[in-house]
């Protein structure tokens with residue numbers, strides 16, 4: 001596409017596609033890169049375009065990406081739409097030469113994930129998948145401990161995910177509907193599957209899963225919520241899960257999912273997710289040949305404990321490291337992620353996140369869901385076509 005010659009080289013025009021709860025990350029744009037600014041938004045819903053007037057005042061709000069592309073000269077787009085729309089939107093933007101920040105998960109099926117990577121490889125347009133959890137203080141701390149060799153060579157990782165806000169976050173709108181998300185092993189777990197890969201340096205080769213819809217399926221108080229987005233119904237008083245009200249009319253994703261993974265480097269990993277716990281955090285145990293680490297809490301105020309002396313059990317680690325960053329949520333990681341995206345697109349800076357890794361997270365989550373739904377059949381992850389793989393490997397080396 002031709003960019004306006006009247007713009008200074010520092011001026012970067014960004015569009016936001018999907019003006020819902022997550023589009024707030026676009027407010028990091030001018031902080032992450034002076035000269036970059038949001039110039040337009042897209043949302044097919046009237047309520048989304050009305051939100052745009054409040055969140056991005058004065059910016060034109062289009063009803064489709066096609067209209068945006070026909071009307072504006074943009075350098076990059078931040079895509080914060082529901083998961084089932086990611087692949088088609090990314091493909092349209094990539095083909096138009098617009099660099100894409102695509103929210104995780106990359107796609108809801110492995111075929112769609114591969115379609116997006118194929119188009120990114122063909123066009124050479126920058127694709128960045130917003131796996132912001134890699135930038136979270138708890139992950140940075142665990143990675144630093146592992147890379148220093150404090151627990152030896154990593155052999156196994158066990159992640160327990162207590163999704164206490166699950167009813168509000170995932171069972172009150174489109175997230176609960178398989179046709180929109182496929183599985184919460186993508187929508188929610190893709191962060192942790194990606195981080196398991198990141199911490200261990202391997203990708204999942206084989207998965208097996210077990211899970212069920214155990215609680216929310218029995219809640220009959222359901223309704224559509226036109227015009228509302230997640231913060232509108234969030235409350236700690238929505239408890240216990242069995243007393244939930246106003247849930248999504250369609251609920252067919254699992255609320256308990258458990259999966260086992262064999263990685264291509266021999267590491268064995270497990271991930272367990274429950275959406276009706278009282279508390280909301282994830283707990284990693286990483287065991288190496290010379291010790292183990294475990295996080296208690298996953299935001300600032302929490303600790304990563306390392307045990308690397310032979311002993312009976314002890315609450316205290318041999319060494320304990322504070323978790324830094326925000327005391328709640330992940331705004332700090334969101335800013336770091338936006339900075340990385342813009343730095344990569346406009347200055348060619350290297351990234352900690354990677355489209356290949358995003359594909360590996362989709363593969364693990366989507367195939368584990370398939371395994372859950374097919375009697376816990378083990379499933380092998382198919383390889384990417386070699387030309388697509390080579391294209392991304394060449395980019396990461398350049």
Ligand SMILES: NC(=O)c1ccc[n+]([C@@H]2O[C@H](COP(=O)([O-])OP(=O)(O)OC[C@H]3O[C@@H](n4cnc5c(N)ncnc54)[C@H](O)[C@@H]3O)[C@@H](O)[C@H]2O)c1
Pocket residue numbers: 017018019020021022023042043044045047048064065080081082083085089103104105130131132187229230330
């Ligand atoms: N990385 C993170 O930490 C994190 C956190 C929250 C959400 N997310 C991701 O952000 C995405 C959006 O989630 P959300 O909670 O904001 O959802 P949401 O429902 O609040 O908002 C989605 C918006 O996209 C709009 N939309 C739907 N189809 C569209 C299309 N074809 N083109 C343009 N807009 C369209 C909807 O009208 C809505 O306004 C999801 O993929 C989710 O996984 C990531």
